Amino acid sequence: MVSGGEDGVTYFYNHQHQIVKKITIDSQRGIQAIASSDDEMAFICFGTVRVFRFDKDLNSVPIWHSDKGYLGRSIAFTADSTLAVGTAFGVDFYDRDYSLDQHIPLGSMVMTIDIAADSCAAGLENGVVYVISVSSKQPSLILKGSKESTDKYQSQPQCRWVKYYSTKLLVAIDHGLAGRILTYDTTGASWSTAFECDSWIMGGVVVTGNETCLPRGSIVIASLQAVVIIDQNYCWQYTWRRRHVVAVTVMGERVMSAAMGEDVIRVHDVHSNDSSGPQTKRLRVMASPEDGV
Numbered sequence: 001m002v003s004g005g006e007d008g009v010t011y012f013y014n015h016q017h018q019i020v021k022k023i024t025i026d027s028q029r030g031i032q033a034i035a036s037s038d039d040e041m042a043f044i045c046f047g048t049v050r051v052f053r054f055d056k057d058l059n060s061v062p063i064w065h066s067d068k069g070y071l072g073r074s075i076a077f078t079a080d081s082t083l084a085v086g087t088a089f090g091v092d093f094y095d096r097d098y099s100l101d102q103h104i105p106l107g108s109m110v111m112t113i114d115i116a117a118d119s120c121a122a123g124l125e126n127g128v129v130y131v132i133s134v135s136s137k138q139p140s141l142i143l144k145g146s147k148e149s150t151d152k153y154q155s156q157p158q159c160r161w162v163k164y165y166s167t168k169l170l171v172a173i174d175h176g177l178a179g180r181i182l183t184y185d186t187t188g189a190s191w192s193t194a195f196e197c198d199s200w201i202m203g204g205v206v207v208t209g210n211e212t213c214l215p216r217g218s219i220v221i222a223s224l225q226a227v228v229i230i231d232q233n234y235c236w237q238y239t240w241r242r243r244h245v246v247a248v249t250v251m252g253e254r255v256m257s258a259a260m261g262e263d264v265i266r267v268h269d270v271h272s273n274d275s276s277g278p279q280t281k282r283l284r285v286m287a288s289p290e291d292g293v
Contacts, residue, residue, distance in 0.1 A: 002034060002041075010034070010043070012058055013251070021058040025050060037077040042085075044075050049085055051098065064098040074113040076120070078134050084120055086110030091122055091132060102137045106130055112203075116164035119186070121171075123159030129171055129184075142184060143171065143191070158200075165206045170194070170219070172201035179223055181234070194234040199225040202246045213253040213270045220255055222248040227257045227268060240268050 002012055010031060012021040025031055026045040033044040040063070042051045048067045052060040072086035082101070083094040090106040091113060109125040120132040122139075129143035143159075161172035169184040179201035181194045200223060207218040214220070217232025222245040229238040244260035255268040 002036070010041075023052075023058075023060055025052075033073055033075045035075040035077055035083075037081040040077075040081070042075050042077070042083055044070055044073065044085070047071070049075065049083075051083070066098075072110045074110055074122075076113050076115045078115050078120070079117060084113060084115060084134075086113045086122060091120065093134070093137065104132055104137055104139055106139065111158060111160050112162050114162045114164050114169075119164070121162040121164065121169055123162045123171060123173075125156075125158050127157035127159050127173055129159055129162065131169075142169075142189075143173075143182075161201060161203045163204065163206055165208070165217070170204075170206070172204065172221075174200050181219075181221075183234075195219075195221075195230055195236075197221065197223050197226075197228055199223045203248065205249055207250055212250045213255070214250060220248045220250060222246055222257060227255065229255070229270070238270065240266075242266060 002010055010023050010025055012019070014020050025043050026048065029045040029047060031043050032046055035042045040051055040053050042049060047069055048065060049070055050062065051064040053063050054060050070085060071088035074086035076084050078084060082096055083098065085092045088109050091104045091110055093101045093104070095101045106122060106124060108128065110122050111125055112123040114121050115134065118134045120134055122130045122132060127143070128141065130139045131142055132139045157174045159171060159173045163170045167185060167187050169186055171182045171184060173180055173182060175196070178196060178198055180196045181201065183192050183194045201221055202224065203222045205220050207214045207216055207220070210216060214229065215231065218237070219230050221228040221230065224244055226242060227240040227245055227248055228236070231237055242257060242259055245257050246260050247258045249256050253269070255270060257266050257268065
């Protein structure tokens with residue numbers, strides 16, 4: 001597992017939750033988003049993009065950076081390991097030499113992107129969602145935002161998370177003060193509401209393998225009030241209350257969460273349910289590798 005934060009340091013963990021490596025990426029700007037390919041990792045650092053190549057021992061070599069002034073918060077590698085970066089007004093696609101291939105203007109800040117095969121989904125600050133063909137670079141509007149949310153709550157909805165899974169695109173969008181996950185059927189081009197919770201959804205992860213503590217298809221949600229787990233049918237399974245959760249992941253038998261303004265990652269044990277609920281322990285990320293956890 002890899003984490004990064006406002007201190008500009010990225011931490012690598014093993015399956016015992018021990019820090020095995022820490023690398024300073026940009027101590028002046030901090031880390032806002034991370035993406036990885038087979039041997040490269042890309043970081044958005046509050047205004048710049050940095051790409052490093054790693055060997056099997058996690059030794060890193062900087063290979064490219066751009067100070068273009070990115071205000072977006074999303075970055076991803078395509079199937080052929082080229083880079084896509086969400087910006088203040090669209091998505092930039094780069095070739096393998098990190099030369100700008102094409103800028104796709106979308107008219108608002110891109111909050112989140114995800115790529116599957118030839119499709120790049122982009123969720124915008126104004127609640128709009130586009131799907132861009134990676135090969136032809138042609139965008140298609142699939143969600144115009146929520147007029148109901150704007151009228152009822154006098155606030156503009158935002159799309160904070162998109163994720164491809166199987167034939168579905170999962171889209172998390174604000175609905176007033178609450179969060180909602182919509183599903184877009186990529187085969188039939190139809191929408192449905194999958195799940196709602198009482199706070200904004202900041203991100204999530206879909207369990208795609210059998211090697212974790214959760215069944216395949218389970219979704220772990222990071223919301224501003226809790227970590228929530230739902231099953232493949234979008235039915236609630238677990239909740240751990242924690243304020244300002246911004247990122248989650250699943251590593252082996254544990255669910256891990258990071259929260260805004262905290263220097264600890266919390267480790268949630270799904271299998272340790274008792275009368276007080278699932279157990280949680282704190283994993284301090286400011287420790288050095290020699291300190292353990």
